[in-house]
Amino acid sequence: xxxxTCNSQDVEVRKGPWTMxxxxxxxxxxxxxxxxxxxxxxxxxxxxxxxxxxxxxxxxYLRPDVRRGNITPEEQLLIxxxxxxxxxxxxxxxxxxxxxxxxxxxxxxxxxxxxxxKQAEDMNRLSSNISDQPxxxxxxxxxxxxxxxPDTIEIYSGNNNNNNNNNNxxxxxxxxxxxxxxxxxxxxxxxxxxWSMQLLNDATN
DNA sequence: AACGCCCGCAACCGCTTCTCA
DNA sequence: GTGAGAAGCGGTTGCGGGCGT
Numbered sequence: 001x002x003x004x005t006c007n008s009q010d011v012e013v014r015k016g017p018w019t020m021x022x023x024x025x026x027x028x029x030x031x032x033x034x035x036x037x038x039x040x041x042x043x044x045x046x047x048x049x050x051x052x053x054x055x056x057x058x059x060x061y062l063r064p065d066v067r068r069g070n071i072t073p074e075e076q077l078l079i080x081x082x083x084x085x086x087x088x089x090x091x092x093x094x095x096x097x098x099x100x101x102x103x104x105x106x107x108x109x110x111x112x113x114x115x116x117x118k119q120a121e122d123m124n125r126l127s128s129n130i131s132d133q134p135x136x137x138x139x140x141x142x143x144x145x146x147x148x149x150p151d152t153i154e155i156y157s158g159n160n161n162n163n164n165n166n167n168n169x170x171x172x173x174x175x176x177x178x179x180x181x182x183x184x185x186x187x188x189x190x191x192x193x194x195w196s197m198q199l200l201n202d203a204t205n
Numbered sequence: 206a207a208c209g210c211c212c213g214c215a216a217c218c219g220c221t222t223c224t225c226a
Numbered sequence: 227g228t229g230a231g232a233a234g235c236g237g238t239t240g241c242g243g244g245c246g247t
Protein backbone atom coordinates (compact mmCIF):
# COMPACT_ATOMS: atom_id res chain seq x y z
CA UNK A 1 0.00 0.00 0.00
CA UNK A 2 1.43 3.30 -0.85
CA UNK A 3 2.25 5.75 1.79
CA UNK A 4 3.32 9.25 1.12
CA THR A 5 4.33 12.20 3.11
CA CYS A 6 2.12 15.11 2.61
CA ASN A 7 3.01 18.24 4.45
CA SER A 8 5.64 20.16 6.24
CA GLN A 9 4.98 18.22 9.41
CA ASP A 10 6.17 15.17 7.54
CA VAL A 11 3.09 13.17 8.45
CA GLU A 12 2.71 9.96 6.57
CA VAL A 13 -0.64 9.63 4.88
CA ARG A 14 -1.82 6.16 4.06
CA LYS A 15 -3.78 5.61 0.89
CA GLY A 16 -5.47 2.64 -0.68
CA PRO A 17 -7.59 -0.08 0.87
CA TRP A 18 -8.32 0.07 4.58
CA THR A 19 -7.01 -2.64 6.86
CA MET A 20 -9.09 -4.32 9.51
CA UNK A 21 -7.01 -2.60 12.20
CA UNK A 22 -7.77 0.82 10.75
CA UNK A 23 -11.46 -0.03 10.54
CA UNK A 24 -11.48 -1.07 14.18
CA UNK A 25 -9.68 2.07 15.27
CA UNK A 26 -12.18 4.23 13.43
CA UNK A 27 -15.21 2.33 14.70
CA UNK A 28 -13.98 2.43 18.28
CA UNK A 29 -13.09 6.06 18.13
CA UNK A 30 -16.48 7.08 16.76
CA UNK A 31 -18.24 4.81 19.26
CA UNK A 32 -16.47 6.63 22.07
CA UNK A 33 -16.37 10.18 20.77
CA UNK A 34 -18.95 10.35 18.05
CA UNK A 35 -18.48 11.82 14.59
CA UNK A 36 -16.77 15.14 14.63
CA UNK A 37 -14.45 17.24 12.56
CA UNK A 38 -13.00 14.57 10.35
CA UNK A 39 -9.49 15.93 10.02
CA UNK A 40 -8.99 16.20 13.76
CA UNK A 41 -10.81 12.90 14.28
CA UNK A 42 -8.31 11.19 12.00
CA UNK A 43 -5.43 12.73 13.92
CA UNK A 44 -6.87 12.06 17.37
CA UNK A 45 -7.68 8.47 16.51
CA UNK A 46 -4.11 7.97 15.41
CA UNK A 47 -5.09 7.07 11.87
CA UNK A 48 -2.64 8.01 9.15
CA UNK A 49 -5.52 8.88 6.88
CA UNK A 50 -7.02 12.11 5.71
CA UNK A 51 -10.25 13.25 7.26
CA UNK A 52 -11.87 12.81 3.91
CA UNK A 53 -10.78 9.22 3.70
CA UNK A 54 -12.11 8.51 7.20
CA UNK A 55 -15.42 10.12 6.45
CA UNK A 56 -15.84 8.13 3.25
CA UNK A 57 -14.90 4.89 4.92
CA UNK A 58 -17.34 5.50 7.74
CA UNK A 59 -20.24 6.64 5.62
CA UNK A 60 -19.91 4.06 2.88
CA TYR A 61 -18.79 1.02 4.76
CA LEU A 62 -18.50 1.09 8.54
CA ARG A 63 -21.65 2.89 9.62
CA PRO A 64 -23.90 0.39 11.43
CA ASP A 65 -26.97 1.26 9.37
CA VAL A 66 -25.30 0.67 6.03
CA ARG A 67 -27.14 -2.03 4.15
CA ARG A 68 -24.94 -4.14 2.00
CA GLY A 69 -25.86 -6.71 -0.59
CA ASN A 70 -28.08 -6.89 -3.61
CA ILE A 71 -30.25 -4.02 -4.65
CA THR A 72 -33.84 -5.20 -4.63
CA PRO A 73 -36.12 -4.75 -7.65
CA GLU A 74 -38.06 -2.16 -5.65
CA GLU A 75 -34.92 -0.23 -4.93
CA GLN A 76 -33.89 -0.55 -8.54
CA LEU A 77 -37.14 0.95 -9.72
CA LEU A 78 -36.87 3.71 -7.21
CA ILE A 79 -33.35 4.51 -8.30
CA UNK A 80 -34.41 4.73 -11.92
CA UNK A 81 -37.40 6.83 -11.04
CA UNK A 82 -35.40 9.22 -8.92
CA UNK A 83 -32.58 9.38 -11.43
CA UNK A 84 -35.07 10.31 -14.10
CA UNK A 85 -36.25 13.05 -11.80
CA UNK A 86 -32.99 14.39 -10.46
CA UNK A 87 -30.20 13.09 -12.65
CA UNK A 88 -26.87 12.23 -11.07
CA UNK A 89 -27.76 13.65 -7.67
CA UNK A 90 -26.62 10.47 -5.99
CA UNK A 91 -26.68 11.69 -2.43
CA UNK A 92 -30.18 13.02 -2.90
CA UNK A 93 -31.27 9.70 -4.37
CA UNK A 94 -29.52 7.82 -1.55
CA UNK A 95 -31.57 9.70 1.03
CA UNK A 96 -34.65 7.93 -0.31
CA UNK A 97 -33.05 4.50 -0.03
CA UNK A 98 -32.43 3.84 3.65
CA UNK A 99 -29.12 2.17 4.30
CA UNK A 100 -27.83 2.69 0.79
CA UNK A 101 -24.99 5.07 0.13
CA UNK A 102 -24.55 7.48 -2.71
CA UNK A 103 -21.40 5.66 -3.73
CA UNK A 104 -23.21 2.35 -3.91
CA UNK A 105 -26.04 3.79 -5.95
CA UNK A 106 -23.65 5.56 -8.23
CA UNK A 107 -21.69 2.35 -8.83
CA UNK A 108 -24.90 0.42 -9.33
CA UNK A 109 -26.09 2.89 -11.90
CA UNK A 110 -22.82 2.89 -13.77
CA UNK A 111 -22.32 -0.85 -13.82
CA UNK A 112 -25.85 -2.07 -14.34
CA UNK A 113 -28.29 0.47 -15.61
CA UNK A 114 -25.95 2.40 -17.79
CA UNK A 115 -25.03 -0.82 -19.53
CA UNK A 116 -28.63 -1.27 -20.57
CA UNK A 117 -28.87 2.26 -21.80
CA LYS A 118 -25.82 1.56 -23.92
CA GLN A 119 -27.46 -1.57 -25.27
CA ALA A 120 -30.62 0.35 -26.06
CA GLU A 121 -28.51 2.90 -27.83
CA ASP A 122 -26.79 0.23 -29.91
CA MET A 123 -30.08 -1.43 -30.78
CA ASN A 124 -31.47 1.90 -31.73
CA ARG A 125 -28.53 2.71 -33.95
CA LEU A 126 -28.88 -0.67 -35.58
CA SER A 127 -32.57 -0.22 -36.23
CA SER A 128 -32.06 3.24 -37.63
CA ASN A 129 -29.43 1.85 -39.98
CA ILE A 130 -31.81 -0.86 -41.16
CA SER A 131 -34.67 1.51 -41.67
CA ASP A 132 -32.70 4.23 -43.35
CA GLN A 133 -35.71 5.43 -45.25
CA PRO A 134 -36.61 8.46 -47.32
CA UNK A 135 -39.33 9.85 -45.06
CA UNK A 136 -36.78 10.79 -42.52
CA UNK A 137 -37.53 14.46 -42.76
CA UNK A 138 -41.02 14.01 -41.48
CA UNK A 139 -39.64 11.99 -38.67
CA UNK A 140 -37.06 14.60 -37.94
CA UNK A 141 -39.62 17.31 -37.69
CA UNK A 142 -41.94 15.43 -35.39
CA UNK A 143 -39.55 13.30 -33.43
CA UNK A 144 -39.30 13.90 -29.75
CA UNK A 145 -36.10 11.99 -29.46
CA UNK A 146 -32.99 12.44 -31.42
CA UNK A 147 -30.16 10.06 -31.65
CA UNK A 148 -27.07 12.09 -31.81
CA UNK A 149 -23.54 11.33 -32.75
CA PRO A 150 -22.22 7.87 -31.92
CA ASP A 151 -22.31 8.14 -28.19
CA THR A 152 -25.29 10.25 -27.53
CA ILE A 153 -28.93 9.41 -27.09
CA GLU A 154 -31.23 12.24 -26.36
CA ILE A 155 -34.71 11.68 -25.14
CA TYR A 156 -37.17 14.49 -25.07
CA SER A 157 -40.77 14.79 -24.25
CA GLY A 158 -42.99 17.62 -25.23
CA ASN A 159 -42.98 19.68 -22.12
CA ASN A 160 -40.08 21.46 -20.90
CA ASN A 161 -40.58 22.09 -17.26
CA ASN A 162 -37.32 21.29 -15.68
CA ASN A 163 -34.27 23.41 -15.73
CA ASN A 164 -31.46 21.05 -15.19
CA ASN A 165 -32.18 17.56 -16.33
CA ASN A 166 -29.30 17.33 -18.64
CA ASN A 167 -27.70 14.21 -17.33
CA ASN A 168 -24.48 13.13 -18.77
CA UNK A 169 -23.99 9.43 -18.38
CA UNK A 170 -20.44 8.62 -19.31
CA UNK A 171 -20.59 10.33 -22.65
CA UNK A 172 -24.23 9.60 -23.10
CA UNK A 173 -26.28 12.71 -23.04
CA UNK A 174 -29.48 11.59 -21.49
CA UNK A 175 -31.93 14.43 -21.50
CA UNK A 176 -35.13 13.84 -19.69
CA UNK A 177 -37.49 16.72 -19.48
CA UNK A 178 -40.79 16.34 -17.76
CA UNK A 179 -43.00 13.37 -18.49
CA UNK A 180 -41.90 10.84 -20.97
CA UNK A 181 -44.16 10.20 -23.83
CA UNK A 182 -45.40 6.65 -23.95
CA UNK A 183 -46.15 6.77 -27.60
CA UNK A 184 -43.72 4.71 -29.55
CA UNK A 185 -41.66 6.16 -32.25
CA UNK A 186 -38.66 4.51 -33.86
CA UNK A 187 -36.28 6.89 -32.26
CA UNK A 188 -38.00 7.35 -28.95
CA UNK A 189 -36.90 5.30 -26.01
CA UNK A 190 -39.22 6.09 -23.19
CA UNK A 191 -38.22 5.60 -19.59
CA UNK A 192 -40.78 2.81 -19.39
CA UNK A 193 -39.09 1.06 -22.30
CA UNK A 194 -35.72 1.39 -20.70
CA TRP A 195 -37.15 0.07 -17.45
CA SER A 196 -38.83 -2.87 -19.07
CA MET A 197 -35.62 -3.73 -20.89
CA GLN A 198 -33.83 -3.70 -17.60
CA LEU A 199 -36.45 -5.81 -15.88
CA LEU A 200 -36.65 -8.25 -18.76
CA ASN A 201 -32.96 -8.66 -18.74
CA ASP A 202 -32.86 -9.22 -15.00
CA ALA A 203 -35.54 -11.83 -15.27
CA THR A 204 -33.41 -13.77 -17.71
CA ASN A 205 -30.34 -13.63 -15.53
C1' DA B 206 -3.09 -24.76 -15.77
C1' DA B 207 -2.15 -20.34 -17.64
C1' DC B 208 -3.50 -16.31 -19.59
C1' DG B 209 -6.22 -12.35 -20.82
C1' DC B 210 -10.43 -9.87 -20.55
C1' DC B 211 -14.26 -7.90 -18.25
C1' DC B 212 -16.94 -6.37 -14.42
C1' DG B 213 -17.93 -4.64 -9.85
C1' DC B 214 -16.59 -2.09 -6.14
C1' DA B 215 -13.73 0.62 -2.87
C1' DA B 216 -11.26 4.54 -2.68
C1' DC B 217 -9.19 8.76 -4.43
C1' DC B 218 -9.39 13.34 -6.65
C1' DG B 219 -10.91 17.76 -7.54
C1' DC B 220 -14.52 20.93 -7.49
C1' DT B 221 -18.43 23.12 -5.11
C1' DT B 222 -21.02 24.39 -1.16
C1' DC B 223 -21.45 25.39 3.57
C1' DT B 224 -20.15 27.36 7.99
C1' DC B 225 -18.04 30.33 10.97
C1' DA B 226 -14.98 33.83 12.62
C1' DG C 227 -18.92 41.17 3.17
C1' DT C 228 -15.23 38.00 2.90
C1' DG C 229 -11.80 34.53 3.43
C1' DA C 230 -10.39 30.06 5.28
C1' DG C 231 -11.28 25.57 6.52
C1' DA C 232 -14.45 21.69 6.62
C1' DA C 233 -17.82 18.95 4.54
C1' DG C 234 -20.32 17.27 0.65
C1' DC C 235 -20.63 15.66 -3.84
C1' DG C 236 -19.92 13.58 -8.41
C1' DG C 237 -16.51 11.76 -11.56
C1' DT C 238 -12.80 8.71 -12.19
C1' DT C 239 -9.37 5.21 -11.31
C1' DG C 240 -7.21 0.97 -9.92
C1' DC C 241 -7.46 -3.48 -8.03
C1' DG C 242 -9.21 -8.06 -7.36
C1' DG C 243 -12.07 -11.77 -8.61
C1' DG C 244 -14.72 -14.35 -11.93
C1' DC C 245 -15.05 -16.26 -16.33
C1' DG C 246 -13.99 -17.71 -20.96
C1' DT C 247 -10.47 -19.46 -24.09
